[in-house]
Amino acid sequence: MPYSLDPKRFVQHVGAWLQGAGPDSDVVVSCRVRLARNVEGYPFVLRLEDEKARELATRVRDVLVEQHIDGETIWVGMEEATPIVKLLLRERYLVSRDLAPNDPRLATRPGRGVAFGENETLAVMVNEEDHLRLQALCSGFQLAEAWALAERGDDELGESLEFAFAEEMGYLTACPTNVGTGMRASVLIHLPALVLTKQIDKVLKSVMQVGLAVRGLYGEGSDVMGNLFQLSNQTTLGHSEQESVESLDRVTRQILDYEERARDVMLRDAKTQIADKVWRAYGSLRYGRSMASQEVINLCSALRLGVALGFAGLPPLSTINQLLVLTQPAHLMRNAGRALEAPERNVLRADLVRAHLERANSETGPGGRG
């Protein structure tokens, strides 16, 4: 039985890219590189007939699962997936809203699915906008590593599948904005000090002026929550992948620098207020009995800042990252084994947060007995 069907798997572990490790992980949560690919000999997804879509999915799935692209690799077909599993995969950033829409009544087109490894470091969506959408995720500020991972996955897939490619253009994609490299590289970056010191608008404006896109935690169109921003490259034509990655890397390093300077100023001028904010957030998470998802994300932002500032006694980044994922609605429902309305979810969410913080405290905290 593939491990994806173990109901406990997704609610006790998160992807390796959320372990809170890697360089500058106190500011940069993670880096992601996504590649769009289409397979020669099949029409683009929009014009792909159901039969062909299924055939392509089977071919790709077999390649992916056999290649162990990321350790033991599993396949989840969207036709078979329950609404909760679809949302679960979205909450883990393994599939897009397009592949797994909110509304369970929206019929799922045949041949759609996702393959991913046990570490969730590599994932490949099949028959989303393009035939293949491969993503590589790394913890911390490791953009080059994420690119190397994606490239390796791309090469491995390329051994078994011939990709649509034109000498003049590069990779051919369903949407013209992806033609060329088919690559989007992005970083998930935590900028609480720039937000608190009201410099964020200025900084984001300058990011957009150099051609990068800024989004919230959950991608295009999502609100900014928990002071978490996604920066990504926009252009796929006229630059090599290397150039795009290096450009994003450079800008990220600059913003990281601004953020760290803003943190230093805050520590110098308002240490008490910051400590108070951080520790009260911890107090609410540690003792609250009902909590909305968005509130957890915002309180975790304060905790993350506290850890970055070196406040002793807070949970490690890995716990904070876990909470962001494990407290999402589908994760709570998967854990409970049934559908839950919001008020019930809020109670179970608070229970889960308390349990994780108590465990972290007993393992590493100053009052620990672990």
Place this chain on the structure above:
Amino acid sequence: MPYSLDPKRFVQHVGAWLQGAGPDSDVVVSCRVRLARNVEGYPFVLRLEDEKARELATRVRDVLVEQHIDGETIWVGMEEATPIVKLLLRERYLVSRDLAPNDPRLATRPGRGVAFGENETLAVMVNEEDHLRLQALCSGFQLAEAWALAERGDDELGESLEFAFAEEMGYLTACPTNVGTGMRASVLIHLPALVLTKQIDKVLKSVMQVGLAVRGLYGEGSDVMGNLFQLSNQTTLGHSEQESVESLDRVTRQILDYEERARDVMLRDAKTQIADKVWRAYGSLRYGRSMASQEVINLCSALRLGVALGFAGLPPLSTINQLLVLTQPAHLMRNAGRALEAPERNVLRADLVRAHLERANSETGPGGRG
């Protein structure tokens, strides 16, 4: 050396009436009976010459200290008291704002002072509005006991001092509203459920209609903080002390009953919200790094409600009562041994709250190691 001069005394202990014991102490914090008396042969305070005021103070002081009215008894003269000590005494409800005004530049009239016992159960202000203002304080709903204590103190003083008394009127006092019994009985009552369920205005209106007065935590003109209300009798003429005490007792019992019914309804209909509110208050107190006095009082109100509702793991009422007193400005300054501005007080206040809650937790809490 009298113990009052020990700088640690006032910052490590509170009066016995704050021990959180006694009947219905989950609703009624304390009961107080105050008697106004004037000594035959001296003009009322307003017309009392300085020389005479000093003479009277000396006489009364000697009687009080010798009689051990409440265990070891000490005298604090307002002329000698520093501004911090004056405020400290006010914060402990041992003197009034009139006896110890805020503004240190206001010259203190001679012969003013206060005597109180080591338990702070009995205290006598001298040359406030009347020559003597005796108060007896009891923990919990023990109005009859407070009256008995006051009466005993009154009798003991009456053995050495002759009080101004007229057969037709009763005790003569500076202000006509006190003539007769000279007594004011009051209860300090915690009514969070009536406030949360928005029934409080109706209840207080009915209290005032039966001739009782309603005030905030710090007496006349003070705001209601922490859902703590002082109810007291208004009339001193035409009723015996016994009748006044019984009437206040009856009304208090009625309100206590309303409050308990409101708590039952809240527990039935909104247990999660109440638990969340209580535990988040605990989280803020347990981890905050800067806290205004008013906020501590309000957060302690939630804790007090949680204890009353039987939530396990909260600090005992005695700790909550202690915090109300020990976190006041003069107590913090006495503890620090110097004057402190508000921002510094807020930090030390949060430190003190954390220390008390950690101690309570290690002694009695579920995660205790005590």
